[in-house]
Amino acid sequence: MSELAVHTTEIPGLLVIDLPVHGDARGWFKENWQREKMLAAGLPDLGPVQNNISFNQAVGVTRGIHAEPWDKYISVATGRVFGAWVDLREGPSFGARYWREIGPEVAIFVPRGVGNAFQTLEAPAAYTYLVNDHWSEAAQTQYTFLHLADETAAIPWPIPLADAELSAKDQHHPRLADVVPVPPRRTLVIGGNGQLGRALAALWKGRSDVDIVGRDRLDLADPASLEAFDFSPYGVIVNAAAYTAVDTAETPAGRREAWAVNVTAVGRLVEAARTHRATLVHVSSDYVFDGAAVLHDEDEPPSPLGVYGQTKAAGDQLVATLPSHYLLRTSWVIGEGSNFVATMASLAERGVDPVVVDDQIGRLAVTTDLAAGIDHLVTTRPAPGAYNLTNDGDPLSWAQIAAEVFALTGHDPARVRTVSTAEYYAGKDGIAPRPARSALDLTKIRSTGFVPREQLAALADHLAQQRATSASPTS
Known part of the structure; x- marks a missing residue:
């Protein structure tokens, strides 16, 4: 069992959180979000107002790459996923990439403007995320997208995208050269x-x-x-x-x-x-x-x-x-x-x-x-x-x-x-x-x-x- 710890990545503000998972023959338990301990460990004060769950029935479901106008705290309740992130914010880190496999023992803090995607490796996979603003039709117009197969990002998807399950929208997002960077607030x-x-x-x-x-x-x-x-x-x-x-x-x-x-x-x-x-x-x-x-x-x-x-x-x-x-x-x-x-x-x-x-x-x-x-x-x-x-x-x-x-x-x-x-x-x-x-x-x-x-x-x-x-x- 790992200790609670927060790690930086190549993308400024994108953080990896090691979560202690307590398990026995009956299953496991973890504190998925514990504000006092996580702030002390170095996590920003997220202030979540909404909790969403993406339930994925099959291996190979691939979603993204979406940058949203709020911060997100991502974790997995069941199954495992391959997560990928690309910085779509205006500035010197635009285009920076990070990826890794995540399961119940890992969480990711995704700052506003960083594109997020995942692919299920074990199913069923319950991909959960806390956000610090409420979703609305107006907010959705502020999303910024990147194509999952962008050659510049070159994300090494474990399951080739040709064999994965993608939505029609995700197949028509722009390449990085055509993305308008997310401006700072x-x-x-x-x-x-x-x-x-x-x-x-x-x-x-x-x-x-x-x-x-x-x-x-x-x-x-x-x-x-x-x-x-x-x-x-x-x-x-x-x-x-x-x-x-x-x-x-x-x-x-x-x-x-x-x-x-x-x-x-x-x-x-x-x-x-x-x-x-x-x-x-x-x-x-x-x-x-x-x-x-x-x-x-x-x-x-x-x-x-x-x-x-x-x-x-x-x-x-x-x-x-x-x-x-x-x-x-x-x-x-x-x-x-x-x-x-x-x-x-x-x-x-x-x-x-x-x-x-x-x-x-x-x-x-x-x-x-x-x-x-x-x-x-x-x-x-x-x-x-x-x-x-x-x-x-x-x-x-x-x-x-x-x-x-x-x-x-x-x-x-x-x-x-x-x-x-x-x-x-x-x-x-x-x-x-x-x-x-x-x-x-x-x-x-x-x-x-x-x-x-x-x-x-x-x-x-x-x-x-x-x-x-x-x-x-x-x-």
Whole structure:
């Protein structure tokens, strides 16, 4: 009896699973699908929703080669089959092949887009498979086929196809040279008009598999807009949208909208990602913390001070229920559009000397670096979970950042006057509490191989890019 083990093959993602089979004179028993043990052994979390059985009465029954729009977990309950697989996905592994005999002691994990076929060697043969999406007439139109006798794949069928039993359809599938490769699942960016959405659009502008949508196409504040949107094509959903009016969130109307966008809509995104087996990348905030710690790490329990932070913390809890998610906590976001740096640069240029708080400490997150970090995570696929993502360097106050903006734009940094938070907001109503310390611990994101840039270097590049854009005749 073999031990439970998962083995890779020549086809990326196609896995062979050794199944322990316990037998005696009465027959045998096996755990055909045991999620906890199999995930621990290295199998992806299949999440099956349908179980199918192909019962084959005779030796030589041959079926395939079919690539389907879902993942499959294949095994044999009775008899033995010769299984063959060909990668029909777009990319460098297109056309890669693998074959082997399988019986009750072996299972195969077949990722979406890999063509699958089998031929019965012992009959009757019960060929079973779990799939993680429901079959439908519409889904069948997304199948991709390859001829069983394709000369390039050159599958060594134990029983020659001339002597085997094939369906009429399987005899008329295309050769490999005529197969249109299965494209990767698409990536959706929500909040395309925001600072991070624009940075992601710029980073991924050469990709044909990315859709950037603004509020005109998907409005998180509108339940009907979410209900009408088709999430089924997407394997990655990046939520770069949020309600971020920190002070307005303290008002009755603002509180309702903050909860609608940052919690209720996020819950709907979580369920859409769960339904369609997508990875959800969700951008959160330093405002989920009270600012008591010098550095906030990913394991710190949430302790928000105001309504905005409360809604972001609640949304984080929903996102964490997904098996495949990246929850990105960031702070002091700076990109194309209205933000603190743009305001300071404008004041410097107009000769206005600002008063800026010097007791709120944190780090910038320039959106080009945020976008690069997101790209890194969805490309390298480290363990799912929460990741802090900002620029690196010594934490600074808002006043120090303002002074740096003045210096980088050719103005006297001494023009920036400093004040405490309490003094700045004295006598003002409807002001949300701010965390005093917003710096996030970047150890975990560094451990994935991503190296955040130092914040002042990133700020200098950002301001230089803004000047170049402003000077451009097409801007």
